[in-house]
Amino acid sequence: MKQMPSDEFKSSVPQDEVAHIVHRLLPQKEQKTLCLEMLAESINRANSWGSNKWGVHCKSNIIRLLVGNLIVFTIEKGGVWLALDKIALETSEEADYLLQTTEWQWDENDYPMYKQVPSRNGYYKPSENHSKIWPIIRSLHFEFVDKVANKYQELKTTSQTKHSSILISYLRRELGQVVAEPIYQQFESERSFVLPEEVVDDVTFFEGSKQRITINAYERNPSARKASIAYYGTHCQVCELDLGKKYGRVGQGFIHVHHLKPLSDIGEKYEIDPIRDLVPVCPNCHAIIHTKNPPYTIEEVKEFIRTNHEQI
Numbered sequence: 001m002k003q004m005p006s007d008e009f010k011s012s013v014p015q016d017e018v019a020h021i022v023h024r025l026l027p028q029k030e031q032k033t034l035c036l037e038m039l040a041e042s043i044n045r046a047n048s049w050g051s052n053k054w055g056v057h058c059k060s061n062i063i064r065l066l067v068g069n070l071i072v073f074t075i076e077k078g079g080v081w082l083a084l085d086k087i088a089l090e091t092s093e094e095a096d097y098l099l100q101t102t103e104w105q106w107d108e109n110d111y112p113m114y115k116q117v118p119s120r121n122g123y124y125k126p127s128e129n130h131s132k133i134w135p136i137i138r139s140l141h142f143e144f145v146d147k148v149a150n151k152y153q154e155l156k157t158t159s160q161t162k163h164s165s166i167l168i169s170y171l172r173r174e175l176g177q178v179v180a181e182p183i184y185q186q187f188e189s190e191r192s193f194v195l196p197e198e199v200v201d202d203v204t205f206f207e208g209s210k211q212r213i214t215i216n217a218y219e220r221n222p223s224a225r226k227a228s229i230a231y232y233g234t235h236c237q238v239c240e241l242d243l244g245k246k247y248g249r250v251g252q253g254f255i256h257v258h259h260l261k262p263l264s265d266i267g268e269k270y271e272i273d274p275i276r277d278l279v280p281v282c283p284n285c286h287a288i289i290h291t292k293n294p295p296y297t298i299e300e301v302k303e304f305i306r307t308n309h310e311q312i
Contacts, residue, residue, distance in 0.1 A: 018170040021058055025077050033175075034126040035075055038134065039065060040171055040179045042073045042082070045142050047180035049149035051230065055163035055182055063167065066159050068152025070114060072145055079125035081107065085143035086118035094136045103127050104137070117147045160184050161252050165233030165242055181233045183226055184253050225257045227274035236282035238289075238301050243282060255280045258289060260298070 026032035039056075046054035046067045054067045065073040074081040089095050098104045106112070106122045113120050124137060155163075163182060171179045234255045235242040243251035258281045272278065279298060281289065288304070289295045296304075 018058055018164075018167055021060060021063065022075075022170075022174075025061070025063070025075055031078075031126055034130055034134075035080055036171060036174055038080060038082075038126075038138075039063070039073060039075060040175055040177065041138065042141065042145060043168075043171075044178075044180050045145050046072070046149060047182070049146065050154070051180065051183040052154040053149050053152065053182075055155050055159050056167050057159075057162040057164045058167055066155060067145055067148045068154070069156050070116065070148050070152075071111070072148060073141075076123075079123055081111075081121065081123050082137070082141050083111075083114060083119040083121045083144045084137070084140040085147060086113065086120050088140050088143040089120055092136075092140065095140065097133070097136055098122075101129065101133060103129060103133055117144065117151055119144050154184070155182070157249075161244055161249050163244070163252075165235040166240070168233055169235075181230050183230060224272045224274040224278060228257055228278035229255065229280055231275050232280050234280060236285055237279050238281050238285040238298055239305055241282045241284075256283055256286045257281075258286055258298075 022032060022036070026035055042065055043054065043056065046065070054065065056063065056065050058064075061077070063075040064071055070083070072083050103125050104122055105124075106120065111121050124133075126134070154160075160182075165181065168179055168181050234244065234253050236255070243254045245251075257278050260277055260279060281298075285301055288301055289298075
């Protein structure tokens with residue numbers, strides 16, 4: 001299992017709501033871990049075809065992964081629902097094992113199959129036989145995910161707005177492993193700017209005159225920005241605000257990326273580590289961070305929020 005790099009700036013996203021949903025759906029600890037691991041595997045498989053192909057979201061009674069226009073994986077009460085590739089299922093010798101086990105049941109009522117990408121769908125409840133059954137199911141499931149990802153150029157727009165970065169953060173913390181975060185290109189290209197850290201020249205301004213503010217010219221590497229967002233997600237790492245959830249489509253994917261070491265202190269080009277040097281923050285928190293020089297740290301601004309909430 002690939003471990004996440006350790007760093008002190010991991011999101012402290014409040015996972016109360018997500019954790020409550022997961023506990024209600026999967027009250028048994030071992031079963032919960034197995035189901036979340038399966039979801040993470042499916043997410044990372046979908047992401048291998050493109051970071052704009054998929055998304056996940058929570059409701060009170062389900063946790064769902066979508067790829068393109070199709071639901072491919074759902075955590076439900078006591079187990080998971082998932083789609084298997086029909087062609088691979090018909091040609092796989094191991095698929096017969098699914099007919100012999102009580103842990104797998106075919107979906108005969110809700111979504112028994114897809115026509116867009118031929119599938120047969122069913123329910124799986126992990127048990128002590130998981131290490132034997134899951135590799136068979138995973139192979140057939142991945143075949144389906146691959147075909148769906150190839151068919152659709154991107155996750156449909158209405159599903160993009162429902163994606164939950166908080167759920168991704170929950171999975172990362174609960175499993176202690178890397179779980180991908182989607183980046184939707186149409187929003188990324190439109191919303192890729194960040195609030196510049198301004199360097200004000202030491203000059204005297206007169207009322208009515210043109211004021212001059214020099215913006216530091218150090219390159220903000222767009223690849224580093226995307227890598228930081230892919231790791232942390234598009235919600236604020238200080239106050240946990242998801243602008244897509246607050247403003248809808250217009251705010252989807254919009255986030256500033258803060259340099260933990262002020263560019264004005266560097267004075268020259270340097271190699272950026274997108275996980276240790278950059279962190280996504282909302283415009284409000286970014287502004288608060290820069291209300292003093294040197295800027296407040298991420299933890300200092302988090303403490304401002306905690307202290308203020310305690311006094312309310």
